Amino acid sequence: MLVGALVAAASCTALAQTTDLPEPDSAALYRPVQDAATAPAVLPSSPNSNADDDVFLQLRDAVRQNDTNKAAALAARLPNYAIPGYVDYYRLKPRLKDASAPEVMAYLARYQGMAIADRMRNDWLLELGRQGDWANFDREFPLFVLKDDTQVKCYALQSRLAKGENVAADARALLLSPPGYGDGCGGLIAQLAQANQFSQNDLLTQLRLAGEQHATGPAKRIAVLLGASDTRAAQAVDVPALAMARGIGDSRAEHEIYLVAVGRMARTSLPLAKVALDKNTPRLTPDEVALGWASIALAASMKLAPEAYDDWRRTTGAALSNDQAMWKTRIALRHGDWKMVRATIEAMPPILRAENTWTYWLARSLASTADGREAARPLFSRIAEQNSFYGQLAMEELGQLISIPPAAMTPSAAELAQVSANPDLRRALKFFGMRLRFEGTREWNWALRGMSERQLLASAEFARQNNILDRMVNTSERTRTEFDYSQRFPAPHNDLVHPTAQSLNLDKAWVYGLIRQESRFIVDAQSGVGASGLMQVMPATGKFVAAKIGLTDFVHGMLNDLRTNITLGANYMNMVLANADGSQVLATAAYNAGPGRSRTWRATLDQPMEGAIFIESIPFTETRGYVRNVMSNATNYAALFEKKPQSLKARIGTITPRGAAAGLP
Known part of the structure; x- marks a missing residue:
């Protein structure tokens, strides 16, 4: 009954003049995917594995609450757990401030080469920096693999400064975001001033x-x-x-x-x-x-x-x-x-100027004059091979359309066997099966370091086999010479998406482009502000759309149903598209930031504006990147579905003042 009602509602809704669309809560503009479930882990399980997993989750929570005694008691109940590195990490982390150097070093030696050991080294480097223990810090810092912690970098500069080095230039390049400074960077600035280097x-x-x-x-x-x-x-x-x-x-x-x-x-x-x-x-x-x-x-x-x-x-x-x-x-x-x-x-x-965005616009500025066109070509060429918004625009400036490259050879059984035996990937699957997406993603990405193109493609296929499509996409995107666009731009649930899009006369490539950006195909993705499912529908939006299409028995829990989520999300896309006079750019911005904001940004126009310029000047950083990605995704999907080259420029078109194109008030 529900299925029939949904399909009927999707096919007959007529909301072309809808203007009273719901606005998202401002926090909804930032939609991190959190702890979504995937396929069950492939690690062998024991009769006690579920009970042990429950204890492990309690241990994780105890450490987050800084409850040292409870953490120690829970860790003692997991002597033979499947991922002992994390049990020992949670055993040591709450008392790291007072732990001896030999104890920490013993942990690092025991789990050398694992992602969790690098996480522990990160934590310990922060503690060593706070203590000013530069001897231990200097020994461990070169062993820190990811080096992605700004405060650790600030402590590293403090250590060099303590030895009399001039680090002012490195500090200026690093110290660009005061909200993330913390004690490490704040102390660095003070010491630089005291040393007359600042x-x-x-x-x-x-x-x-x-x-x-x-x-x-x-x-x-x-x-x-x-x-x-x-x-x-x-x-x-x-x-x-x-x-x-x-x-x-x-x-x-x-x-x-x-x-x-x-x-x-x-x-x-x-x-x-x-x-x-x-x-x-x-x-x-x-x-x-x-x-x-x-x-x-x-x-x-x-x-x-x-x-x-x-x-x-x-x-x-x-x-x-x-x-x-x-x-x-x-x-x-x-x-x-x-x-x-x-x-x-x-x-x-130089670092900012070299970004794709500013490389493209610098090239455009050169190409705006007759004598600058030749100078622009090397800049366009520099980014044209990158399958990104500005890479695609650069391709078109060079006279090429966006097409799908020849597919790489399918990974062999031997290649798949190799990656499936990778212990980091297997730990990742264990975490994904426990709904611990953060830990699973960390382990997965750690495993990819140093992989060849063939290994990356095999790992992406392994992710597909285990229904972890976000990791499939992310992994496949790392290749530079061999490509599999069925991995990069998958189209799951086509039996639901295709008829829904067709009944609403929606561009299916755009629908998939938006889904790819919203959830990376994590079916039960949940954001911190309550957005749910494949299309990340907010509760208020779901209620609004359900009422408009006649889904009278809608309740919040239905957002997690795949068919309902696609129906509501696609109908909302149809509403914002109608409200935007058919502009996918404006409708995409509205889906992310709310129709009111999209209308406000459009209202600043007094004449038509090139779509790429309008997108680049969207005031919200998150929405700007979102629209770029969705439109780039949609162009790739169209090339896949239609099997012919596509134009991103034509897709984004020109953004006109409201009513300029259709004679509307």
Whole structure:
């Protein structure tokens, strides 16, 4: 009965004029997939395995709650557990602060080469850094494989600094995100200042970054290093109106605190921020005024305010942060100022400038002039082989369409046997079977290090056989010379997706492109804010759509039913597409950020805009990346389904002001 009702509802719904679509909770913009289940683990089980798994889960929770005694008691109940490295890790982790070096080193030796040993080394390096035990730190740091912890990197620089090395250049390259500094990076900045390796300008740059990224603690600490009031610095970040009312002060540091307050105020009131800056311009140096306008221009850009372009033109001479440089470029793109685009990108730090995004737009700026077209080609070629949004656009600039490369040879039985025996992959399957996706993904990715292309393809096929499609996609995407697009762009549940999309006249390639981005095909994926299933439908959205299509007996638990989830998700796609006058770009943004926001961004247009420029200037970082990925995915799926080359440019098209194309009010 339910199945028939769903199919009938999907086929007959007519919601082309729907405008009262539900808005997601702001937290719903960030949808990490958490602990979704996959196929059962293939590790051999014992009669006591389920009971032991329950104890292990309790042990994990006890450590998360920092309950040392309970953790020790639970660990003692698992003397022969299938993954002893984790039991011993959870036994040692809660008391790492007081553990002896021989005890930790014995653990590392026992589990050498395993992902959990690298995790323990990461934890221990943090503790050694806090203690200033540089002898042990220096011995262990070269053995740390992933080296993906910013605080550990800061402690490593502290260790070098303690030996008299000049590490200022490395510190400047590392210290870009104050909210993640913690004790390690905060201590590094203080020591650099004390050693005269960080100048006042370095500290002022850090203060600006802290204000820009709303990092109150780092702002206070840096203010003290500058000889300024930490209270005033905190007020500038958190209560800018109060900080501005107190006046500008006399010192360079006090001027910077005032400019931080101006930048923070601009996030809520551009007019008040501009009045405050204009009022005190006579007391500021030209460089300080330019910095003030850069803060205001950044806030105006993130609102897509019409004055943002003119604000950026007042920033000549300002040392821009990475965010400011990127937004100055985006606003220049929106205004067709290719000269500003080129100048701003060329002034970016080399690492930022080399990203695909800015490589593409720099090439476009060069190609905008007759004498720059040849200079643009090597830049387009540099990224054209990468199967990404900007790689695909670069291909089209070189006169090529997006097509599916020839498939690699299917992994042999011997190749599959080799990867299926990999102990890291087997541990990953164990964790996936226990709904511990974080641990499973860590073990899986650890296993992929150093694999050949053939081994990667075999591992992806092994993931497919165990119905872990997100790992299949992720693993297959790592190959560079051999490709299997059936792994990279799978189309599971076609018996449900195809008729649902067909009944709604939806582009199936777009539907699959969105599913791939939303859940990576994890059927019972759950986000931290309640989004559920393959299409990550929020409860309020599910209730709204169910009412619209006549699903009167809908309850929240039905979101986990595959057929219901696809039906509700596809119908919602149909609604937002109609609301966006058929633009997949606008509809994709609406699916992620809410129809109201998508309409607001469209309302900033007074003339048609190239789709790629509109996408690049979406104010929400998460939504910007989401739309890029969905549209790139959809282009690949269309090439797979239709078996002919595709154009991403044609798919994203041009974004018009509301009513411009269809004569709507």
